[in-house]
Amino acid sequence: MEQPSAFHLQMRLDNVAVITIDVPDEKMNTLKAAFAGQIRQVIQRARENPHLAGVVIISGKPDSFIAGADISMIAACDSAQRASALAKQGQKMMSEIAALPFPVVAAIHGACLGGGLELALACSQRICTPDDKTRLGLPEVQLGLLPGSGGTQRLPRLVGVPVALEMMLSGKTLRPRQALKIGLVDDVVPQTILLETAVALVLAGQKSRPRLPVGKRLTNGPLGRALLFTLATRRTRAKSRGNYPATEYILSVVRTGLEQGSSSGYAAEAQAFGDLVMTPESVALRSLFFATTALKKEHGAQAEPRRLRAIGVLGGGLMGGGIACVTATRAGLPVRIKDISAEGINHALKYSWDTLGKKVKRRHIKPAERLRQMALISGDTAYRGFQQRDVVIEAVFEDLALKQTMVAEVEQHCAATTIFASNTSSLPISQIAAQAQRPENVIGLHYFSPVDKMPLAEVIPHAATSAETIATTVALAKKQGKTAIVVADRAGFYVNRILAPYINEAMHCLLAGEPVGVIDNALVEFGFPVGPMQLLDEVGIDVGSKIMPILQQAYGERFAAPEAFAAILADNRKGRKNGRGFYRYSTAALSRKKRVDSRIYPLIKVKPKARLEGALIAQRCVMMMLNEAVRCHDEQVIRNARDGDIGAVFGIGFPPFLGGPFHYIDRLGATMVVNTLVNLMHQYGERFAPCDALRRMAEQNKKFYKTELASDTHIDSVA
Structure with a gap:
């Protein structure tokens, strides 16, 4: 049975064709593979009018233009070749829109993200509303991907390379006024006159695109471009620590298009898109996205929530x-x-x-x-x-x-x-x-x-x-x-319970003489936003000290805090809140950079010297967290592995590109995790003993997730 079209044509008396996008039975518009044929059909029908002045593309949804591409299409790709073919199909559709011999104006209200913005970029002009719901961006990097329907090539030519790279590498969305300022949209008008303004633009005729400002044009030259990409690569690697391959691909694909021409750029984009879809990082990030999207639809219990008024x-x-x-x-x-x-x-x-x-x-x-x-x-x-x-x-x-x-x-x-x-x-x-x-x-x-x-x-x-x-x-x-x-009403609940052994192990490393900065850097290199010592400073050393005894009483000696905690607290070190912790914090506006407080070492009676590889420090801390997470799952502290992954990523910054503790265990294999814990137990003590549930999983070769989470959803607000 043929699906009803998401594109509806209205031919106005002034010979302007209005194409309204309204995906049936969905709250928000999303781009699907089947739409390529549908949009061709509706444009062909419009072109039957010999006096056609141009086209306005607008949304029929109250709060979204196009919120992105349907991610389930990507989940269905079982090879890089299939994913690349999907990108090429999107590129072809956008190229056909861009090549139309009459003005095509995108009238944007609400979310215009991912594939939605790529469609808008293919239009000759774009206008949007100033509404707070209107956001424009290319957030694909947050799913371990890059824009695959021409966005990496069209955006730099429209707004300049530096701005385009910033948008694509960060995945941040722009507000309407920001989009106007950089030239992404041509005008911002109230929703009440959005359609009429778009029609007026069509009737005014197709405008040539304004030349980029001199500063932006300089970066398109060989010398300026070389410097720009050198600096951008350096900054990107410092931030990603090599854990997000999509950023490297974005830099490469944009540069290819600038240096070798659009056709080479589009080919590189499609190839890169296919490669990225198959990376474990993208699989993990998409898994998190599907998980959070599914969680948004749940009430938490078999009951309807009461109305909230105050x-x-x-x-x-x-x-x-x-x-x-x-x-x-x-x-x-x-x-x-x-x-x-x-x-x-x-x-x-x-x-x-x-x-x-x-x-x-x-x-x-x-x-x-x-x-x-x-x-x-x-x-x-x-x-x-x-x-x-x-x-x-x-x-x-x-x-x-x-x-x-x-x-x-x-x-x-x-x-x-x-x-x-x-x-x-x-x-x-x-x-x-x-x-x-x-x-x-x-x-x-x-x-x-x-x-x-x-x-x-x-x-x-x-x-x-x-x-x-x-x-x-x-x-x-x-x-x-x-x-x-x-989560269940057990001591420490979930997040603090898996965090405590992670922090404790970092303290064990500190007491063995590893410098504070070395420990923190090891975990930042692994993928955490901050290291465990800095995190303890942020949370409050005093707060951590109150939780540890409760956990120790409930679960035994594996939660016993190292004795150094007492000495640190006795010295009135609470962390950032009182400016004294493992780091020193200055209140001076010009001196916000934190520095390790070297007085911490004599306080805990150690002489700091880096002896361990950073990878081993990270392994010790992370394995303690994984082991405790499995215990929480086994004891039904969390309802499922999905909630456990979301809790760890959103609650304590577990590396998103690893998908959360349970996704990471599946990726490593339970047998490898058990063997690693056993080796650490022989080296550092009984606290590393693998829990029974993890041993059972290894013996039975089981996983927490049977398949990658899937959903007929889209890229929107993936933060």
Whole structure:
């Protein structure tokens, strides 16, 4: 049965053809392989009009132009040749649009990403709306790929090589005004006149493209180009550490097109696209993308979430201020902060004011919008206004008695249906709910610091938490812009539990004399955004010290913190928060670079000297994390390997190109992981003993994933 066309033609009386893209039964438009024939047919029908003035391409969806290409097409490719053929098909479709002898204007509202932007680039002109939902970009690199439908060749010629490389190498999306500034679009107009403006451009006739500014033209010359690519390669390798092959391919393909001509560039693009599809890095990144897309559709429980109208936050500290900020600015919900002092409330309000101030400075929002969002946040030292709160999020000190008191106060001052969500990082939710009158309303909602930047939230129900409470809490986390995973109410939950042995092993390396910088660099080379010592400084050494005893009590000596922790804490080293940790932090504006604090070594009675290979340091730390992750999976702390991978990548920066702990174990093979752990156990002690579940997997030659995750989805917001 033939699929209905996604392209609809309307011929106006002024002889302008309007082609509306509206993919049937999908929320957003995505490019599919079948569309090549459909768009040819609709353009051919338009050309039957002998007086055709030109074409406007616009979306029939309310919030997206084209959000990218259908990634399931890529997942179906079982060879580089098939993937290259897919790219060539896309290139041919775009080339046919670019070669049309009349004006073709892309009228863009909403997401215009990946293949969507490549289609817009093939048009003679582009206009877009100033709406906050309108974003333009080529985010393929975030899936380990490059633009495969001509984007690597058309974008540099339109906006200049430096800007094009920055867009493709980072995968960042542009706001409408940014796109206008660099020449990616020709105009920005309100959505109400988008179509009419596009029609007017068509009727005005095809314009020749403006010449690039002198500075951009200089980089197209041999000397300027050589310098540009040398610097770009150096910066890219420093950032990627060789872990993201797509960046190298992008640099090579763009340069090929500039030096050898478009036809060679297109051929190199298709070849590179095919090669990249088959890399393990792209497979891992696509797996994560499919996993997060699938997770967005889940409620976390077999229940519908309650409607959310207003939120409360207890505690105006760093976490409370961050939670209030994302609730107001992202979820758009009124939020009321309660603190024991006006100073605490003011601190929380300042957090949001400063965060929004950065957006105003970058011209992402106007001052009036900042005032509107700030009006959603209020505070009090009493529970006035809490009767109407649907969820109250507790963000006070990690003290069980205090949190139980908070539960009792919320039950006294709030509605019987109000959910109490505790932002605890270590205390069991069942204990926090132990004295509750309505334990079904109590749940854990663990954010990561800083709240406005870290994308993960752990939702932790205890045995008596209702399904409706779980679903509503997950819905709130999503509204706040978080990726939420539901985890069991066990000590350390999931993320902190797998992080603790990783940090502990880094401490063992430090106590053996390995310098702080060497340890951190080893894990950054492996693929983590920061090393374990710097991460501990960021989280707070004092916070880590509170979690370790809880984990040790629950799981035994493998979680015992090295004695050096006590000496470091006794010296009042908390990390970045007080400027003293494994690194020294200067408050001077001109001296933001951190430096290892050499006074840490006599404090823990070691003389630093690099003895171990960086790869071995990384192996020791990572293998401890993998082993603990498998234990969590076996004990059903996480619901499945997918959630475990998402939690590790979004919660602690496990290298995305490895796909998460479970994807990485599958890639290595359980047998290799067990053998590596056994070798480390013989060298460094019993803490490396492979868990029983991992041994069983090795014996039975099992994997966590049967096949690569697949979805009929698209490249959009893959961050």
